[in-house]
Each structure stands twice: as structure tokens, then as C-alpha cells.
Amino acid sequence: MTSVTLPYELDNTAEDPRRRPALITGEAGLGFDRVTDEVCRVAEARRPPRAWYLAMGVSSLGLAILVVMVAYLVFTGIGVWNLNRPVCWAFDITNFVFWIGIGHAGTLISAILFLLRQKWRTSINRFAEAMTIFAVICAGLFPAIHLGRIWFAYWLFPYPNQMGTWPNFVSPLVWDVFAVSTYATVSLLFWYMGMVPDLATFRDRATTKLRFYIYGALSLGWRGSQRHWHVYERAYLLLAALATALVVSVHSVVSTDFAVAQLPGWHSTIFPPYFVAGAIFSGFAMVVTLAIPAREMFGLKDFITPRHLDNMAKIILVTSCMVGYSYLMEFFTAWRSGNPWDQFHFLNRMFGPMGWCGWVMLICNAVIPQVLWLKFARRKVWILFVVSVLVNVGMWFERFVIIAVGLHRDFLPSNWGSYRPSYVEVWTLVGSFGLFLTLFMLFCRYLPMVAMAEVKGILPVGHEGPSQFRAASDAQLPEMGSASSGIAPILDSPHPNPLPEGEGTEAASHLPEGEGTEHASSAPHPGHLPEGEGEPWGLLATYRDPAALRAAARVVRDAGYRQWDCYSPFPVHGLDEAMGIRPTVLPWLVFAGGLAGCMLALVMQWYVNSPFTAVSAAGGLAGLPLVFSGKPYWSLAANIPIAFELTVLLASLTAFLGLWALVRLPRYHFPPFASRQFRKVTDDGFTLVIEARDEKFNRATTRELIRSTGCVAVEEIKDT
Amino acid sequence: MGSKPLLTFPRWSNKAAVGVLVGLVGLPLYVGLLLAYGANPTSLTVGYQPVQPVPYSHAVHAGKLGIDCRYCHTTVEKTGMAALPPTEVCMNCHKAIFPNSAKLAEVRKSYVEGTPIPWVKVHDLADYVYFNHSAHVNAGVGCITCHGPIQQMETVRTVAPLNMAWCLSCHRDPKPFLRPRDQVTNMDWTPPAGVAATALGEQLREKYHVNPSTDCVTCHR
Numbered sequence: 001m002t003s004v005t006l007p008y009e010l011d012n013t014a015e016d017p018r019r020r021p022a023l024i025t026g027e028a029g030l031g032f033d034r035v036t037d038e039v040c041r042v043a044e045a046r047r048p049p050r051a052w053y054l055a056m057g058v059s060s061l062g063l064a065i066l067v068v069m070v071a072y073l074v075f076t077g078i079g080v081w082n083l084n085r086p087v088c089w090a091f092d093i094t095n096f097v098f099w100i101g102i103g104h105a106g107t108l109i110s111a112i113l114f115l116l117r118q119k120w121r122t123s124i125n126r127f128a129e130a131m132t133i134f135a136v137i138c139a140g141l142f143p144a145i146h147l148g149r150i151w152f153a154y155w156l157f158p159y160p161n162q163m164g165t166w167p168n169f170v171s172p173l174v175w176d177v178f179a180v181s182t183y184a185t186v187s188l189l190f191w192y193m194g195m196v197p198d199l200a201t202f203r204d205r206a207t208t209k210l211r212f213y214i215y216g217a218l219s220l221g222w223r224g225s226q227r228h229w230h231v232y233e234r235a236y237l238l239l240a241a242l243a244t245a246l247v248v249s250v251h252s253v254v255s256t257d258f259a260v261a262q263l264p265g266w267h268s269t270i271f272p273p274y275f276v277a278g279a280i281f282s283g284f285a286m287v288v289t290l291a292i293p294a295r296e297m298f299g300l301k302d303f304i305t306p307r308h309l310d311n312m313a314k315i316i317l318v319t320s321c322m323v324g325y326s327y328l329m330e331f332f333t334a335w336r337s338g339n340p341w342d343q344f345h346f347l348n349r350m351f352g353p354m355g356w357c358g359w360v361m362l363i364c365n366a367v368i369p370q371v372l373w374l375k376f377a378r379r380k381v382w383i384l385f386v387v388s389v390l391v392n393v394g395m396w397f398e399r400f401v402i403i404a405v406g407l408h409r410d411f412l413p414s415n416w417g418s419y420r421p422s423y424v425e426v427w428t429l430v431g432s433f434g435l436f437l438t439l440f441m442l443f444c445r446y447l448p449m450v451a452m453a454e455v456k457g458i459l460p461v462g463h464e465g466p467s468q469f470r471a472a473s474d475a476q477l478p479e480m481g482s483a484s485s486g487i488a489p490i491l492d493s494p495h496p497n498p499l500p501e502g503e504g505t506e507a508a509s510h511l512p513e514g515e516g517t518e519h520a521s522s523a524p525h526p527g528h529l530p531e532g533e534g535e536p537w538g539l540l541a542t543y544r545d546p547a548a549l550r551a552a553a554r555v556v557r558d559a560g561y562r563q564w565d566c567y568s569p570f571p572v573h574g575l576d577e578a579m580g581i582r583p584t585v586l587p588w589l590v591f592a593g594g595l596a597g598c599m600l601a602l603v604m605q606w607y608v609n610s611p612f613t614a615v616s617a618a619g620g621l622a623g624l625p626l627v628f629s630g631k632p633y634w635s636l637a638a639n640i641p642i643a644f645e646l647t648v649l650l651a652s653l654t655a656f657l658g659l660w661a662l663v664r665l666p667r668y669h670f671p672p673f674a675s676r677q678f679r680k681v682t683d684d685g686f687t688l689v690i691e692a693r694d695e696k697f698n699r700a701t702t703r704e705l706i707r708s709t710g711c712v713a714v715e716e717i718k719d720t
Numbered sequence: 721m722g723s724k725p726l727l728t729f730p731r732w733s734n735k736a737a738v739g740v741l742v743g744l745v746g747l748p749l750y751v752g753l754l755l756a757y758g759a760n761p762t763s764l765t766v767g768y769q770p771v772q773p774v775p776y777s778h779a780v781h782a783g784k785l786g787i788d789c790r791y792c793h794t795t796v797e798k799t800g801m802a803a804l805p806p807t808e809v810c811m812n813c814h815k816a817i818f819p820n821s822a823k824l825a826e827v828r829k830s831y832v833e834g835t836p837i838p839w840v841k842v843h844d845l846a847d848y849v850y851f852n853h854s855a856h857v858n859a860g861v862g863c864i865t866c867h868g869p870i871q872q873m874e875t876v877r878t879v880a881p882l883n884m885a886w887c888l889s890c891h892r893d894p895k896p897f898l899r900p901r902d903q904v905t906n907m908d909w910t911p912p913a914g915v916a917a918t919a920l921g922e923q924l925r926e927k928y929h930v931n932p933s934t935d936c937v938t939c940h941r
Contacts, residue, residue: 082933162761162881162883162884162885163883163884163885164883164884164885164886164887164888164889164931165884206727209727213727220727220737221734221737252727278852333913396867613891614888615892615893618883618889619885619886619889620885622888622889622892666734666737666741668727668729668733668734668736668737669728669730669732669733669734670729673726673728673729674725674726674728675726677725692851701915704778720728720732
């Protein structure tokens with residue numbers, strides 16, 4: 001094959017990364033502290049922008065409407081909705097599927113794009129994850145209230161009870177309960193875990209006691225320790241891998257609510273992939289719908305750049321094509337199947353009494369997004385905004401068409417009916433947007449909207465350092481490695497000052513002076529060290545950049561210290577090896593957790609459906625052998641969804657709890673927190689702390705060692 | 721800079737965090753167990769012993785005097801309800817025995833005025849449950865099986881939780897609870913020597929055609 005030189009714009013195989021626009025632009029792209037400042041500004045401003053008040057007012061009005069409508073429903077009964085035979089599901093389940101679909105983008109961005117190393121996700125993942133959680137809250141509301149007696153919602157969960165009954169584990173509706181609750185839990189864990197380092201940034205910038213203690217409590221005493229980052233990164237990767245499988249499973253399970261029924265238009269094997277594609281489609285459309293006003297309102301245009309919007313527009317376009325293909329395949333399958341009921345259903349979908357819904361769905365989802373083929377449309381913010389809103393209108397109608405239009409004409413013409421929503425149903429839908437946007441507005445105002453730690457990690461400055469410094473410190477390695485008994489050889493050796501001449505002083509002068517801070521550039525003489533009151537807790541050294549810290553870590557490691565650590569605003573590449581941190585045991589714990597979840601699910605389902613346990617166990621522990629459609633009591637195939645969900649749930653919980661157990665957080669008290677130098681770790685500080693409890697620690701010699709690593713400042717930490 | 725000390729968490733907060741974690745796990749566990757115990761019919765129903773308007777003693781009538789259950793609860797073999805006796809049944813004997821007893825004042829008043837004695841129902845099933853006494857009695861389920869040793873009770877109390885899981889335990893496997901029909905009201909009956917209750921129960925189950933249904937509609941009609 002001859003190689004063809006394509007124009008740059010058309011060649012997607014050999015894209016030159018250097019020619020892409022920067023991910024983080026403007027001021028924020030210049031340094032770590034700029035990122036911190038720009039993101040924190042939103043939450044630290046005394047007053048949010050006026051637009052925030054407006055949006056908050058409108059959305060809390062919506063929330064109030066929701067509360068009134070749900071209260072009316074609960075106190076009056078399900079009859080206030082216009083549900084009846086044959087349309088027994090309409091707005092309620094449509095809204096459920098709509099919201100759970102919206103909730104898919106967050107995990108997709110955080111997990112799948114993370115696994116695919118898509119760095120542009122870092123700007124949008126935090127608020128997409130938040131959006132996921134709020135959408136899942138809205139989604140969970142509808143199945144709960146459509147039960148009628150919402151106070152019995154806990155009956156959905158398997159627990160030993162006085163009725164001697166258990167959920168029917170071969171029913172997709174029960175799979176739904178497990179899938180959605182697992183999804184909500186894992187999304188919440190993922191979101192919160194990702195937010196902990198950023199909450200620590202908020203804590204360290206807090207100017208009021210209230211902010212300090214609230215963000216301090218939430219950030220669990222996070223200190224940017226490299227030993228913590230090491231486990232954290234692994235936990236994040238594991239959660240991402242688990243969430244990736246989960247996100248695909250959730251909408252697949254939701255689709256089986258319909259696909260396993262015999263109704264024409266529902267009974268289709270195409271449903272799981274079709275629903276997943278639709279979920280990603282609507283989810284990304286919602287991210288764009290929220291991102292465009294949010295970047296205007298909070299001045300986040302440096303983070304959510306045209307390149308981000310362009311990428312999201314491309315995903316919307318791809319998924320639109322997938323959804324459009326699914327629509328066509330449904331018609332094709334009905335035609336080719338020769339099944340008159342299926343053929344009637346799809347004719348009725350487009351030309352029946354509710355045919356207009358079918359056209360709204362087709363045009364909004366499959367036709368209008370085609371405009372995004374044009375680069376012009378992807379770059380024009382208002383076009384993108386309008387398209388994304390229309391996509392969500394279309395996706396709501398897609399679910400409505402499948403559910404309500406599917407139900408109103410079934411096999412028996414004598415059973416046909418029609419459906420028109422009552423005002424309660426319409427206002428409950430409106431109110432659910434109120435709930436969603438209220439939560440979102442509160443999130444924007446009070447929590448870190450952009451994942452600062454992750455954004456800092458992808459900044460170009462995060463990967464560059466003075467190369468001559470690295471060479472200098474590497475040259476020292478063999479010499480130090482041989483120093484097995486203490487650090488005397490280092491003291492004897494002439495001090496190679498790795499910092500370029502003059503720059504050490506300059507860099508140090510920028511640092512705020514804390515108590516006991518002493519600049520490395522001042523005369524290094526052990527005899528003249530300022531004696532602090534009492535024994536020191538440890539020695540803290542500050543470095544200019546990640547590379548300097550990494551080099552220093554090697555020195556300290558080779559000197560044989562054990563009770564020491566590096567602290568950085570984001571996990572620094574290669575620092576694990578430089579420090580000699582051994583791989584964490586967390587993956588094995590997570591594997592054990594997942595295995596336990598799988599076994600628990602299988603044993604539970606066997607136990608609960610077994611005729612043996614029905615007579616051998618007493619009271620609430622007795623099994624409930626249900627006969628359904630002639631299926632066997634124990635059917636592995638039907639038990640797989642719940643086994644999968646519990647595997648993911650327990651593995652994720654193990655990853656989350658295991659992380660905090662392994663790093664021994666929360667621990668709120670840590671002596672270096674009293675140091676101003678150390679507080680900059682969550683902003684742009686790169687520090688190394690050697691603790692006094694180390695056997696090798698010696699006030700004078702340790703300080704000499706630290707000085708030799710080319711730090712910009714040394715500080716003695718008191719035990720507080 | 722450096723004059724005002726930074727805000728920090730006190731040393732004890734490291735331990736408080738452990739306490740909070742224990743609380744986060746312990747409190748839901750405690751509340752869950754409390755609810756499981758407190759809301760369980762075994763706690764709520766078993767031992768329910770309301771004060772009756774007349775201090776009628778089953779221990780005396782059914783135990784000491786040996787009056788058959790069906791003397792008073794006449795319809796137990798024929799209808800769903802095991803009828804509560806009308807006052808006239810009491811007066812069959814009490815016209816002659818203890819006719820002036822102060823304890824029987826309420827009974828005499830009811831007899832003269834023609835108003836029923838306001839007995840308090842002890843074994844009260846939920847309204848959405850259909851229960852038929854005759855079906856159970858004719859299948860060979862003894863009175864004592866559900867009502868306990870009535871012949872020893874001064875005041876009647878419940879001994880069984882009367883909840884659905886309890887009903888289902890017998891409906892799924894009735895063998896251990898069956899006895900010959902003519903022994904249903906016998907409070908002292910035990911399986912004949914050398915015969916296991918379940919073996920006898922299996923014979924009786926086939927003889928009486930006892931195939932209890934566990935369909936929802938069996939009880940929730």
C-alpha cells in the first residue's frame with residue numbers, strides 16, 4: 001500500500017500532539033498555583049456571580065415544585081398520575097431511564113477516558129461525576145415514588161424478613177435495584193475519592209475557621225504524601241476499571257426491563273448496546289449543556305477550552321450515529337422478521353396517534369446532531385448548546401416512545417388505550433430538573449469544580465525540570481549507595497550545589513518565611529544551626545519542581561532513611577521508584593473483595609431460591625422458591641447480573657476503604673501542618689520531610705544531607 | 721507573615737476520627753439490630769396477654785375440668801371462624817355453679833341485658849389475611865400447635881408470632897405438625913411410641929390429602 005499524505009486536519013492516525021491546542025490555556029496553563037487560584041476563586045469568592053443567584057432561584061423553585069408534587073402523590077396515591085391499563089408506565093419510568101442515562105457520562109469521562117489516557121478529561125471529569133450523582137439521585141426518585149407506597153421501598157432489598165419472602169432474583173426489575181444502587185455507590189466513592197486532594201487544597205487556603213474545619217474534616221487530613229499518592233493512584237485505577245464495566249452494565253440492565261418482556265417494540269436483543277449508546281449520547285449532551293453556561297458563569301474558559309467542547313461534540317456525533325443506526329435496525333428487524341405485531345408497532349410508532357413523539361425522537365437524536373460534522377458547528381458555542389439541549393429533548397422522547405407508545409398498542413386491540421400525562425406528572429418531571437440543577441449549583445459554589453490535582457498533573461510544567469540537576473544528582477548515586485553506615489561520606493564530600501548559580505537565592509526569596517525557616521543558600525554550617533525549643537519532630541525541605549524533588553528523594557533513599565516522605569500537589573511520575581516505595585497490596589485486597597462479592601451473590605441467590613432452604617430454615621431465613629415462566633429455581637444465567645453488580649460493589653468498597661486503611665487516614669493532626677511551607681503542598685509545593693523518629697536522624701547531619709539535595713528552603717518541624 | 725499561627729487540628733482529632741468511623745459503622749448496625757428485634761413479631765406478638773372483661777380461666781375449664789374446646793368454640797370444625805361462645809353457653813353451667821360469684825357479675829349482666837361480653841381478641845391476624853379454622857382442624861392441625869398450652873393458661877396469651885414466615889414454615893412442610901383428626905383438641909397428645917412425628921405426619925398428609933398451597937392468593941384473597 002502506498003502511503004498517502006493526508007492534510008493534517010484529516011489525518012487522525014498520526015496526529016502530532018505538538019500541533020494540538022493546549023489543554024489548559026491562558027493564565028492557568030502557566031503554573032500549578034495559577035490552577036489552584038483559578039479553580040478556588042469560584043468557591044472562595046465572597047459572593048457568587050449574579051447569574052448563580054438567578055440559576056439557583058429558578059432551580060430551587062423547581063425543587064419546591066417537586067417536593068409539593070411528590071408529597072401530593074404520596075399522601076393521595078398513585079392515582080394522581082394518569083397511569084392505567086394498558087399504559088401502566090409512562091412519565092415515571094421514562095424519567096427514570098432518562099436520568100439514569102444522563103448519569104452515564106460522568107463515569108464514562110472519569111473511568112473509560114481515564115483508562116484510555118485521554119488527558120482532556122481532567123478539566124471536565126469532576127463536574128461530570130457530580131452531574132452523574134445528581135442524575136442518579138433524580139433517577140432513583142422515580143422508581144421509588146412509582147411504587148405507590150414509598151415507605152416500603154426497602155422491600156426491594158434482600159433481607160431476612162417476617163414475611164418469609166425474598167426479591168425475585170430472576171426479574172430484571174430486581175437487577176435494576178442492584179445495578180442502580182451499585183452505580184450510585186461506586187460513583188459517589190469515585191467522586192469523593194477524587195475530590196479529597198482538592199478538598200485539602202480548599203482546607204489549606206481556608207481563611208475562616210468554618211471553612212477550615214469543614215473542608216479539613218472532609219479532606220480526611222490529606223497531605224499529598226507520596227506514599228499516599230502511590231496507593232491512591234492504584235485505587236483510582238482500580239475504581240476506574242471497575243466503573244468501566246459497571247457503566248456498561250447499568251444501562252444494559254435497565255434495557256432488560258423492557259427487552260425480556262414480550263411486548264412488540266420491547267422484545268429485542270439490540271436493546272443493551274442501543275441503550276448504552278443512547279445513555280452516553282444523552283450524558284455527553286448534558287455535560288455540554290451544563291459546561292457551556294458554567295464556563296461562562298465561573299470564568300473557567302481556560303479549563304474548558306474549545307478543544308474540550310470539540311472533543312465532546314465528536315463523542316455526541318459518534319453516539320448519535322450509533323443511536324440512529326439502532327433506530328434503523330429496529331425498523332429493519334421488524335420488516336425482515338415478518339412478525340406482524342412488530343411491523344405494526346413500528347408503523348404505529350411513526351404514524352400512529354402518538355407518532356409525533358417518534359418524529360421528535362428521530363429528528364432530535366439522529367438528524368440534528370449531524371450538523372456536528374462541521375468544524376464550524378463544533379466551535380460555535382451556541383450551536384453546540386442548542387444541539388445538546390435538543391439531544392436531551394430527543395432522548396427523553398426516545399424513552400417515552402419506547403415505553404408509552406409501546407404500551408398503548410399491544411397484541412389485543414381490545415386492550416388498546418391511550419395516554420395523556422396529568423399535570424402532576426408534567427410538573428414532577430419539571431421538578432426533577434429543579435432537584436438536579438439545585439444540587440449542581442450548590443456543588444459549583446461549595447466544592448472544587450475542576451479536579452485541580454489531576455489538571456496539575458497534565459500541565460507541561462509538571463513534567464519538565466532542570467535537566468542538569470537530574471544529571472548532577474544521578475552522578476552522586478553510586479557514591480551514596482555505598483555509604484551503608486550513616487551519612488558521614490556525604491559530609492566529607494564537597495557540596496555539589498545542584499541549583500544553578502544565583503537561582504537558589506532568588507527562588508528562596510519568593511517563599512514565605514515561616515518560623516524556623518532557614519534558606520539553603522545561607523551559610524551551611526552545622527554549628528550555627530538555630531536551636532529550636534525541645535526536640536524537633538522532623539526536618540522539612542522545599543524544592544522548586546517535581547524533578548528536583550525526585551532527585552532529592554533518591555539521595556535520601558540511598559542514605560538509608562526509613563521514616564521520611566515526599567509531599568506534592570499531584571502524584572509525581574517516577575517518585576515512587578525514586579523513593580523505593582514497594583507496590584501496594586491493594587489490588588489483591590480488591591480482588592479478594594470482588595471474589596467475596598461474587599460468591600456472596602451466588603450463594604445468596606441459590607439460598608433464596610432453593611426449595612431446600614424453604615423447608616430446612618426457619619422463619620425469615622427460609623428460602624422462597626419461586627416458579628416463574630417454567631424457569632428452574634437455580635439458573636446461573638439469570639443470576640449473573642446480580643453476581644456482577646455485587647462483585648463490582650464489594651471490589652469498589654474494598655478499593656475505597658482499603659485505600660484509607662492502607663494510608664491510615666483520616667488523621668487530622670500532623671505536625672508539619674503547622675508549617676506554612678508544608679501548607680503549600682496542596683497548592684504548588686514540593687517538599688520532603690524526614691522525621692526525627694528515624695534511627696538515622698541527627699539534627700546536624702540530616703540537615704546537611706537535605707541541604708546537599710539542592711532544596712530552596714529547610715525548616716525544622718516542632719512537635720505540636 | 722508568620723505572626724498568626726495557622727489553623728490546625730488538635731492531636732486528639734486523630735483518635736476522634738477512629739471514633740467517628742466506629743460510630744458510622746456501629747450506629748447503623750445498632751439501629752438495624754434494634755429495629756430487627758423491636759419490630760419482629762416475635763417481640764411484638766408473642767406473649768400478648770390482654771386483660772379480659774371477665775377473669776375467665778382456660779386453666780380451670782379446659783385443664784382442670786377437661787371440657788373439650790368444641791364445647792364452647794362450636795364452629796371450629798365447620799367454618800372459618802372458631803366461634804366465641806354466646807353468654808348462654810356460660811350460663812348453661814353457671815346458672816347452677818357459682819351463681820352468685822362476684823367474678824361472674826359481668827356474665828350475668830350480659831345474660832340479663834342481652835348484650836355480648838366485650839372480649840378482647842388475642843389472636844388477631846392482619847385484615848388482609850384470610851384464615852380458615854375448619855381447613856386446618858380437618859387437616860389434622862392440633863389446637864395446641866398454634867395456640868399453645870391453652871389448658872394451662874389463666875389468661876390467654878399468644879405463643880406463636882403469627883407472621884407470614886411462621887405460616888409458610890408449616891405450609892411448605894406440614895408433616896411435623898399433623899395428628900389424627902380425632903386428636904386435634906387433645907392437649908396431651910403425643911405420637912404413639914416408636915413412631916416419628918414426621919413419619920406419622922407423612923401418612924396423615926396422604927390420608928387427608930394435605931397439600932397446602934403457598935400461592936399468594938391462598939391467604940391474600
